[in-house]
Amino acid sequence: MRINSSDKPKLKQKRGLWSPDEAHKLRDYIMNHGLGCWSLVPIHAGLQRSGKSCRLRWINYLRPGLKRDTFTLHEDDIILTLHGMLGNKWSQISQHLPGRTDNEIKNHWHSYLKKKVDKQTDSSLQSSEADGCRKLPKILFADWLSLDQFHEFQTSGQSLVSTGTCYYAFGSQTTVMNNIQDGSSYSFADSVDHLQLEYAHQHVESNFYDIISDVNTCQNFNNIDAAYYL
């Protein structure tokens, strides 16, 4: 909805941390009137804040259903996995973590997870250098596995591809490649140590590599790198 700028009184806008009183006003207003035009919310709620600031405060802290406790290992693992697939798409990542906001996940990433990943990358680089590991062709996993597909897979527990798949559990640092031969299937498990995704056939004509025919390549996967390299 567009608002005539002349209808909006110019208030001196407050910035910085929200007081409990401001939060109370905002919560009360939205609970009573519902979500509408954010630019009108501060006017009607009696707040000297921008609509943008109100929106952020509501989304990140006031709306119902938000978790305020610390991130679990399971949540950490989901973030690491999705970040490997999607990059800094915090809003998309947050869709897979009920009760968590994109801002919260972003902060958690920068304050904790990023360091963890950097540490692991350093150590894996050192070990791969020691092993004389060959360079692997690079593709972006997210390019072919869309978020929707992932979400469907996650919620239904169904396999993306039922046969001819290569299984890999990244995030848990455990490569599960033994099932390539017998073709058995995994569902998306709850446990941190069983966060598993399936890689579909990698066809040369679509610029992907056929990892089924190159088990050695699969076995060369190691934790974080696997999100980016096949």
Next chain:
DNA sequence: AAGGCCTACAACCGCATGTAT
């Protein structure tokens, strides 16, 4: 006890996109 440093988290800013006029 005081000051400096570090970390986690809250909030802001700029940009992109969508939509109504």
Next chain:
DNA sequence: AATACATGCGGTTGTAGGCCT
């Protein structure tokens, strides 16, 4: 089609509190 405005997103900054010297 052009414009103005709302909304959403990601990067960045600001700040409070804890820890260390």
